[in-house]
Amino acid sequence: MSRQLTVRLTRPGSAPPPTESAGADLTGGWSPHVWLGAPAPGGLALPAATPTMAWMYSPRGVFVNDDHLVVADSGNHRVLIWHGVPVDDEQPADVVLGQPDGTTEARSGGDRGPDNGMNLPTGVLIHHGRLLVADAWHHRILVWDTIPEASDTPPDFVLGQPDRTTVEPNAGGDCSAGSLYWPFGIALIGSRFWITDTGNRRVLGWDDGIPEPGQPADIVLGQPDATHREENRGSAVNASSFRWPHSLAGHRDLLLVADAGDHRVLGWSPHPANDRPADLLLGQPDFAIAQEWPYAPQQADRFRFPYCVALDQSDSGAQILAVADTANNRVLLWDGVPADGRGADAVLAQPTFSANGENRWSAVGRDTLCWPYGICLSGDLLAVADSGNNRVVLWRRS
Known part of the structure; x- marks a missing residue:
């Protein structure tokens, strides 16, 4: 995001989260505005055998700003782009990437091969007019120097592989500062470009923005060096380790990483310039x-496979932190980033902080979720990749 964000860490003694009294509104003023993909309310809609520009299959990543919505339609191995924020339910996308047209679905571009195909894309990002896609199971990042206006536009270059046809883990060699294995999350925070290199259980950082092809990372976070890739550094979980680092957020002096496999979010303030322990824990x-929650005693401050974290300013200038608590089928929100680990201030898609049912153990509704995987904040707009319901839902705060 190009929006400027002033980081404010809330300290112990901050106001407690809302109480769970009967009938209490725990949404913080957020409500669903538009859904894209499978219809709601009603029963779970399975993806069509033949894709369309309006339907999705298990979307895992989403990006939204004032001018575009981008969705990683992961199960269909493609990326969908809307020019402008959609205003109608089930509005079809304007552009499809990774497939020759809007009705084709095939891993790696099918017979065309991976040169212009995708295999489980996840993280998506627009930064200063450039589009980036984490093509996770091809172990690479795809980069377009301009936002494509036409479908099936090939990327301008790739990161993590020597060319556009190589798709081996760690580029077919050993783990290094320039290789990738299941990269799921991407972010540009301040002047640094970050990748959650999930299969190598680490986070990579480049100091001067989007790197050139083949350029090794300046920072390897979560491993003792660039050649190691063990879960939690091959030992017990600690402040310097990851199991499944999956997405990133933050700004200037704060880096947040959703470590889904360890059911937590880690934070560094200031940004780490090298491998060091985290300063903040949620x-x-x-x-x-x-x-793993629900086995922990608290609910507003516990997670179960949190796959995504987002941070931005509201339209009024207040800071918002959101976490996709994926296996608990909810999104948690905080006013500010809590330095004391306190529970969330609001919960979306569940009636209370102690509930966690898929679609509330009921029918699919506008305000229910089933495995929300990716989220993105843009002011008072929240985009949620509701993967289990095969849709993306745009929520707004009034």
């Missing part, structure tokens, strides 16, 4: 615990 009582 979702666990301490850095040595990786307990």
Whole structure:
């Protein structure tokens, strides 16, 4: 995001989260505005055998700003782009990438091969007019120097592979500062470009924005060096380790990483210039615990596979933190970034902080979720990749 964000860490003594009294509104003023993809309310809509520009299959990544919505339609191995923020339910996309047209679905571009195909794309990002896609199971990042206006536009270059046809983990060699294995998340925060290199259980950072092809990372976070790739550094979970780092957020002096496999979000302030322990923790009582909620005693401050984290300013200038608590079928929101690990201020898609049912164990509705995987904040607009319901839902705060 180009929006400027002043980081404010809320300290102990901050106001507690809303109480769960009967009938209490815990949404913080957020409500669903538009859904894209499978219809709602009603029963779960399975994806069509033949894709369309309006339907999706298990979308895992989403990006929204004032001018575009971008969705990683992961199950269809493609990316969909809307020019302008959609205003109508089930509005079809304007552009499709990774497939020759809007009705084709094939891994790696089918017979065309991976040169202009995708295999489970996840993270999507627009930065200063450039489009980036984490083509996760091809172990690479795709980069377009301008936002494509036409479908099936090939990327201008790739990161993590020597060319557009090589798709081996770690480029077919050993783990290094320039290789990738299941990269799921991408972010440009301040002047640094970050990738969650999930299969290598680490986060890579480049100091001067989007790197050139073949350029090794300046920062390897979560491993003792660029050649190691063990879960939690091959030891017990700690403040310097990841199991499944999956997405990133932050700004200037704050880096946040959703470590889905350890059921937590880690934070560094200021940004780490090298491998070092995290300063901030959400979702666990301490850095040595990786307990999976709902087995933990608290609910507003515990996660179960949090696959995405987002941070931005509201239209009024207040800071908003959001976490996709994926396996609990909800999105949690905080006013500010809590330095004390306190529970969320609001919850979306569940009636209380202690509920966690898929679609509330009921029918699909406008305000229900089933495995929300990716999220993106743009002021008072929240885009949610509701992967289990095969749709994206745009929420707004009044």
